[in-house]
Structures are given as C-alpha cells and as structure tokens.
C-alpha cells in the first residue's frame with residue numbers, strides 16, 4: 267500500500283485514514299493531511315490498490331477493499347483509527363466501521379449516498395477507461411459554477427486537474443471502482459451497526475451523489491452530524507477545501 | 521455514451537475562472553490592487569502558509585485577479601493550472617528554472633524570438649544551463665542533440681522570423697521517448713489557432729503582451745502546465761522528486777501528482793525570483809482575452825488578404841507565410857493550423873537596405889515599433905533594428921535579408937491597410 271509521504275510514522279498509531287474516491291489517489295487529501303500533521307495527529311492518506319502509486323491489482327468490491335485495508339492495519343498494529351472517505355471511499359469507510367465497529371473512532375463520509383447508483387452506459391464506457399467516462403465523471407463531478415472555475419486554490423483549473431488524475435489510473439480501474447459502488451449493498455443495515463461518531467459532508471449541487479440520496483443513510487445512523495456545503499458539487503475537497511477542513515476540524519475537535 | 525458538452529472557447533474566454541463578486545455583485549472581475557491579505561486569525565494564517573488551506577498571502581505569489589487570468593488561460597489551453605508572470609521572458613525563465621539547474625541542458629529550436637535566444641545562448645550558461653540550437657524541421661538533429669543531462673526541449677509554435685511551423689507531435693514524441701518534457705512558446709498562435717497540449721506539448725508559455733491582450737498596453741507572461749508529463753519517470757527532475765528544504769521538505773510529485781510542476785513553480789519560482797504580474801495588468805489581459813476570438817478572426821482574415829496582395833505586387837520580391845505553397849511547412853500548417861498561421865510574417869521588398877527603410881518610413885497606419893500582436897498594425901525592418909548587430913552572413917543565417925520587412929497585421933479596415941502599403945511600396949524605390 268502506498269500512502270502519503272508525510273505520513274511518516276505508521277506502526278502502533280491511532281491515525282485518521284483518508285480514503286479517496288473513484289479513479290483518484292492520495293493527492294486529493296494533500297491539504298487536510300498537511301493540517302492534521304501540523305496539529306500532530308497521526309495521518310494516513312492511502313492509495314487504494316490499482317490507484318496512484320499502489321501497484322497491487324485493483325479490487326472490485328467494497329468489502330474486499332475494506333479487508334485489504336484491515337490487513338494493512340493489522341500488519342502495522344493499528345487497532346483504533348478514524349476514517350475520512352470521499353464518494354467510493356466513504357462506502358469503504360462505512361463498510362469498515364460496520365464490520366469492526368469497536369475499532370473506528372470517527373467516520374466522515376464526504377459526497378456520499380446510498381444506494382450509490384451508477385448508470386449502465388457509464389459503466390460500459392468505463393470498461394476501457396474511455397475518455398468519455400472520465401469526461402462524464404468530471405462533468406457530473408462538479409457544480410455548474412465550479413466548471414467555470416473560481417477555484418479557491420489560486421491558479422489551478424479544477425476540471426482538467428480531475429481529468430488528469432483519472433487519466434493516470436490503469437486500464438479498467440475506474441470500471442472496477444464504479445462497479446464496487448453500484449454493487450455495494452446492505453448500506454442501511456451497515457449504517458445501523460456503526461458505533462463511531464458519524465459526520466456527512468454533502469454538497470447542495472452534487473450531481474453524482476445528490477444530497478437527497480443520502481436521506482436514508484442519515485436516518486440509519488445513530489446521531490449523525492450533517493454538514494451541507496451550499497453550491498458545492500461532488501468534488502468537495504477541490505471546490506470547497508476550506509469548508510471541508512473546517513468540518514473535519516470540528517469532527518476531530520481541533 | 522455521449523460526451524458531455526463542455527463550454528467552448530468563445531464562452532470560456534469570457535467566463536472561465538471568474539465568479540460574480542459576492543460582496544457587491546460586480547460582474548467584471550475586480551482588480552485586487554493590494555500587496556497582501558488579512559488573516560482572520562493566527563491559525564488560518566498558519567494554515568494558508570502551510571498550504572493546508574486555500575487562500576492568498578502576498579501578491580508576489582498569488583492574487584485573486586491574477587488567479588482568474590490563470591484559470592482562464594488554463595481553460596483555453598486545456599491545462600491544469602498556470603502562473604502569471606511579469607513578462608513572457610519571465611514565464612520562460614520560470615519554466616526552465618523550475619526543473620533545471622547547473623549542469624543541465626536544453627535542446628531548442630534555432631528559430632526563436634531574439635529575447636529567448638539571448639536568455640538561452642548568453643545568460644543561462646552563466647548559471648550552468650546550456651542550450652543546443654537545432655533545426656526542428658530535422659528530427660534526426662533533434663534526437664542527436666539530446667545529451668545525458670538534457671532536461672527540456674523547447675521551441676515556438678511559429679518560429680521567428682521565417683514562421684517555421686513546429687511539428688509538435690513529432691518533437692513531443694522524441695521528447696517523450698527520452699522521458700523529457702516539451703515546452704512550447706505559443707505566443708504567435710494563441711489557443712484560438714492551436715492548442716499545443718492536444719498535440720503532445722507538456723508546458724506552454726505566452727507573452728501575454730501580444731495577441732492575448734491585443735491592446736498593446738501591458739507586458740505580461742503566462743506559464744501553463746498540461747499536467748501530462750510524468751515527472752517521476754526521470755530522476756533528473758530532482759526539484760520535483762526530492763524533498764524541498766525550502767518548503768517543509770515537500771516532495772512535489774507525491775503531494776501534488778499531476779500538478780507537481782506548477783506547484784513547485786509557484787512555491788519556489790514565483791516566491792523567490794519574484795517576477796510577478798501586477799493585478800492591474802492581469803485585469804487588462806482579461807479584458808483583452810474577452811475578445812480573443814473576434815480579434816484573431818479579423819487578424820487572420822486581414823493577414824490572408826495582405827499576403828495575397830503582397831504576393832502579386834510588383835515591388836515585392838517574396839512573401840513568407842505558411843499558407844503559401846512555397847513555404848516549407850505548407851502541408852503541416854494546413855494540418856495543424858487550419859484557422860490560420862498567425863498575423864505576423866515577413867516579406868522582401870525589391871531594392872536594398874535603403875528601400876526597406878524608406879518603405880517603413882512612408883507608412884502611416886502601420887506603426888514602426890518593436891512589438892507584435894497588437895490590434896493595431898505594426899511594422900519593423902529587422903536589418904536596421906532587431907538584427908542590426910548582424911553582418912550580411914549572420915542575417916542570412918537568421919533568414920533575414922537587408923530588405924526583409926516584418927508586418928504584424930492588425931484589425932483595421934483591410935482597404936485602408938492595403939492602401940497604406942500600396943503608397944509606401946510606391947515610395948520605397950522612388
């Protein structure tokens with residue numbers, strides 16, 4: 267497993283684990299990772315198998331990915347941890363927090379929904395990592411206004427950056443990711459089993475995982491805190507990096 | 521599945537990067553004429569300094585007006601990000617010094633703007649960066665010029681002064697086979713005529729002084745990153761692959777992935793070299809960009825008509841423009857520059873040095889000055905100005921003769937322009 271280079275110490279820590287979404291890698295978390303490191307927290311921003319610098323074969327089910335991460339954590343004697351997941355990463359977090367609830371302190375689900383339906387035609391074009399699948403995911407992945415720019419992070423053109431990241435992923439990886447999201451089931455039962463502090467960060471203009479599709483999930487959790495970011499699309503860490511950080515700081519009380 | 525409809529160039533050149541101002545609803549992009557920005561509290565200050573929050577600190581590094589321009593040019597080029605600089609020269613310098621240092625080497629086209637040539641030939645060697653200049657029309661020479669310490673290939677979309685059209689696809693293939701990036705000066709073409717990233721270029725810069733602004737009132741540069749080059753593939757790029765002491769041991773490829781280059785350029789080059797663009801200049805370039813398509817269309821249609829007019833004129837010896845069948849890059853231009861080969865070109869007037877001078881002094885609408893890409897028509901006589909230090913042999917090597925005249929065709933009325941040229945040609949050999 268590859269993880270963020272700043273996550274220097276791993277063994278026997280109690281880290282915040284950042285899990286990226288479809289076709290992405292650990293670099294989507296660079297800003298919050300830098301924050302929590304400055305605050306002397308243990309942080310682990312991972313590359314899922316097949317993503318970024320992780321050369322392991324991509325997995326196509328959320329439970330398998332969760333097991334893969336558990337194996338890594340066990341090997342490094344990490345018994346307790348928190349998870350921040352975006353999109354597919356949020357489902358992985360949910361799976362882990364329901365499977366071994368006693369190990370997870372806090373769970374932040376960013377840009378999430380259940381069920382996370384994926385259009386068949388999109389799945390089809392993703393099979394070959396076709397540029398069209400990347401274009402659609404990017405197009406749907408930003409609010410209308412963010413597609414025109416106005417990045418809070420100066421000088422970076424958001425949509426093209428997202429496309430570039432996805433273009434880096436190996437053949438079939440985006441397909442497997444989307445399939446894993448679409449096939450993820452029993453989400454509500456799983457939510458009921460979670461003992462961690464739960465937070466959901468949702469964008470009001472999210473076209474990929476529209477906020478109304480998180481309703482059932484919100485009801486299934488015990489005492490979830492729901493943070494809505496007005497105007498943001500699905501790419502919340504790009505579109506509203508400071509608000510995402512503000513809410514994460516709230517969850518981790520610093 | 522159908523490709524989603526992204527916004528087109530004409531819309532992006534008006535809107536990309538700008539959000540209506542949230543305080544007062546101003547539709548235009550405000551000029552944030554300020555050196556620095558207030559931090560609401562110390563923790564936010566620390567957060568922005570540590571690059572864990574988005575925000576502005578100091579206008580040498582970032583500024584909200586400049587940021588709009590940076591996003592806009594990125595969107596027009598299909599890049600992931602850009603940095604605005606004090607001049608085109610500064611953009612070139614920033615591109616080079618972000619990845620290269622002492623004992624490194626560049627392979628550049630021999631047909632370059634004089635200022636770029638000066639930097640590469642005379643100045644950078646003082647800092648241990650050397651350049652081999654080769655004919656980019658000859659791929660074998662390009663390949664042969666690559667050394668162990670070569671870190672960059674560089675040329676212009678339309679080379680100076682003979683308008684060599686760069687075969688970007690071919691040159692970028694050579695670059696990529698050698699795990700090297702290709703930097704392209706796209707000043708003469710602008711994204712309206714060509715997008716170098718689509719053809720394989722990795723980095724693009726502009727002298728925004730020229731067509732991008734069009735009004736000829738500012739000096740400015742823009743460096744754009746395609747985000748396509750894999751910097752981790754070549755250990756030569758230490759600035760991006762190794763921890764940077766100047767920013768908390770940041771490893772740019774690991775923390776930023778595809779945007780490693782542009783982040784390093786800002787965190788080091790913009791910060792330390794300090795060749796920043798003023799927000800007022802950024803605003804003026806944004807104003808220009810709004811009409812990029814309209815202007816370029818007129819630049820090209822005027823140029824085509826003047827090229828026609830001069831090609832058949834009895835006082836004219838020859839005209840050099842890639843759309844003329846005797847230009848060496850005629851076929852290539854047809855393929856990669858279908859909308860036109862720019863609005864700057866040279867022609868040879870009959871007679872000698874004196875004819876050239878007389879012609880220029882007789883023009884009324886064309887302004888005699890050292891610039892290109894203004895909405896106003898411009899003219900210069902290279903032998904007596906930009907190339908005046910050269911003897912006849914050196915001039916010939918540079919593709920310039922004593923009676924070469926360079927025009928930058930503006931967007932005035934075509935009949936008025938033709939009449940101005942007609943009258944001056946009459947005077948030239950009188």
Ligand SMILES: Cc1ncc(COP(=O)(O)O)c(C=O)c1O
Nearest residue numbers: 607608609633705707727729740
């Ligand atoms: C092709 C080209 N590149 C670069 C430059 C340098 O730009 P600036 O004058 O903005 O520094 C110029 C300026 O004439 C140019 O024509």
